[in-house]
Amino acid sequence: MLDIDWRPDRSSPTQLHLQIAGYIKNKISCGEWIVGTKLPSQRTLSDIFDVNRSTIVAAMEELAAEGVIEGNSGGGTVIINDTWTLFPMERAYNWNNYISSGAHQSNQNIIQLINQAEFDPGIIRLGSCEPSPKMIPYGMIQKILKGLPETANFLGYEEPRGSIYLRKEICKYLDTMGIAAEPSSILITSGALQALQLISLGLLHSSSVVYLEKPSYLYSLRTFQSFGMQLSGISIEEEGINIQELFARHRRKRGSMLFTIPTFHNPTGTVMSLERRKALLEKCEMERLPVIEDDVYREIWFDEQPPMPLKALDKNGLVLYVGGMSKNLSPGLRIGWIVGPEQVIGRLADIKMQSDYGSSSLSQYVAAEMFASGLYAEHNKLMRENVRIRRDTALTALNRYFKGIASWNIPAGGYFIWLRLNDGISMYQLFVKALKNKILIHPGDLYEYHSSQYIRISYSNASLDEIDFGIKVLSQLVIEQLK
Incomplete structure (x- = not known):
């Protein structure tokens, strides 16, 4: 999706379609829009530039007449860049082959617009x-930052699994919801999304089938699909995912993992009942089907606390538990975590070190202090x-x-x-x-x-x-x- 934040000037004596054509030519001449780039549809351009579609048609005709663009049958309008009037000295380099050959899929057009x-x-x-800026506790965070010890190094790298101080505090926090974990079984991530990316890279293969509720926010992401994995949707009921449908499907497909949001499901808001959680985990254990539990909305309850996480019921290390602070504290801190068997966490920690060499040390310190001081609960x-x-x-x-x-x-x-x-x-x-x-x-x-x-x-x-x-x-x- 091209990044367009410009609108034609209606007070200018230059006709609107000529302004639009000039804007596009300028983008090409600067090398920002390269040879082979597909332009958005006329309807989309009309919305973006806030003009009538006839104005877009006139602009496209102007560019086509100058040899800047070309319309292909069924392929849309593409920049061909073969006009000497735009590039009198040399042609811009064609990056399109590299862009199209990247392993990671582009976001859907509507996601890019969002x-x-x-x-x-x-x-x-x-x-x-994400929370409104008015709900982010700036005062609490500033208080922690002002109290930074002068002798400690908070601007260097942390160990592969993340800050030991933070992981110990997360262990105490997890214990309040029935999850028994040691620091060695926790990996600090840059948000929950990175947790899913690491699991995709480190534990699954290109032909893996991942089960999930239908609907699910995972359909809006390219995380699993970019690695050639297949998403298999299972209907969701008032008490949570349809277990009978899940394992009927599993007998046919033999999927690799189940991804579930049992608490305040995104997008339906459903809360899986405790009875359904117990039945689901029992069946997953019988079928040896690992589970990714996304629990990032747990703290945002109104009348009563939600049932304990699936991970709290897990006695065999079958559940990878994903939590974080982005949804209820601050998205900018980029602090999340994965809880799982030590060998799995070691594998994911190794991949994380290859990816970014660790999450922000300063953010990890702030998060640990929020836990330790009681400010997080407050x-x-x-x-x-x-x-x-x-x-x-x-x-x-x-x-x-x-x-x-x-x-x-x-x-x-x-x-x-x-x-x-x-x-x-x-x-x-x-x-x-x-x-x-x-x-x-x-x-x-x-x-x-x-x-x-x-x-x-x-x-x-x-x-x-x-x-x-x-x-x-x-x-x-x-x-x-x-x-």
């Missing part, structure tokens, strides 16, 4: 799964109170604006409401229209292919007023499409 839009200061983020209590208010604001807005056209869950924790429209619509069109109105959403087809009725509403980042206004405008856009 990633760009999240940094627009005027956007209402109803899709983000912050989580305040976080839960603030997030609950945001959830209630979102539910009130949904009752006011979506009643009769949709249904939704009432989250017991986490950041998400899984909104189901009564009738299907074009999710891409809704996404684009919402973005034009400065509202960022996550359409349901990011989490389940071909879904035309679901939207993931997040209440973690936007202000209370923004939540109400954003849901109001979103309902209007939905109603327009339903007509």
Whole structure:
């Protein structure tokens, strides 16, 4: 996806289509857009530049006439860069073969648009799964930083598994939820996403089948697919993943691992019951099916604590437990962890050292001090109170604006409401229209292919007023499409 943050100047005497053509030529002449680059569709360019489609057509005709671009049947419009007027001295180097041969797949187009839009200061983020800046405990973190010992080295490398100080504190923290772990069985990662990347690289092979709930946020990532792995979706029920369906599938496919989010599932908000957790783990042990448990939303509960993690029930080292601080403390610290058998953790630690030679030492110290000082527990209590208010604001807005056209869950924790429209619509069109109105959403087809009725509403980042206004405008856009 090309990074375009420019708009034509409507007050300029130069016609809009000529401004757009000039902008594209400038990008090419600077070497930023290379030979073989495929331009976005005319519809997408029309949205990006905020002009009529006829203006885009005129700009493309101008560039084609100058020999800058070429339209291929079924292949879109491509930069061919064979005009002497752009490059009088030499041709720009063609990097396209290298880009297309990289092992890691590109994000979906809509994910790239989301990633760009999240940094627009005027956007209402109803899709983000990170805490609002107002909920990040800057004061607590500054207090820790001001108390840094002068004699200690917090700017050097840590050992392969991560800071021993932090790993000891995580052991104490895990013990409060029933997980018995030693520092040697913990690896510090740069967030939970890196944990999944390390597992992909270190424990799975290119033909592996990974089971997961359907829908699941993992469908929106390229982590497993980039390494040639297959995702196999299993339906999710009110109490959690459908165990019967999972093992009926497993008898046919013989998958390598199960990835699950049993606590405040992303995107549905489902909490797997304790009985379902016990039954799932018992069956996985019988079938020798390893489990990746993603538990990053555990601390964001409202009325009662969720059931103990699968890892707390694991007596045979079958579960790799992934936790972190990005969702409830600070995404910028980039602190996560994997808990598992020592041999597995040693393997993953070796790969991490090959990848980045360790997570930030300073971030690890801050995280350890948050645990040791009791500030982490204090912050989580305040976080839960603030997030609950945001959830209630979102539910009130949904009752006011979506009643009769949709249904939704009432989250017991986490950041998400899984909104189901009564009738299907074009999710891409809704996404684009919402973005034009400065509202960022996550359409349901990011989490389940071909879904035309679901939207993931997040209440973690936007202000209370923004939540109400954003849901109001979103309902209007939905109603327009339903007509």
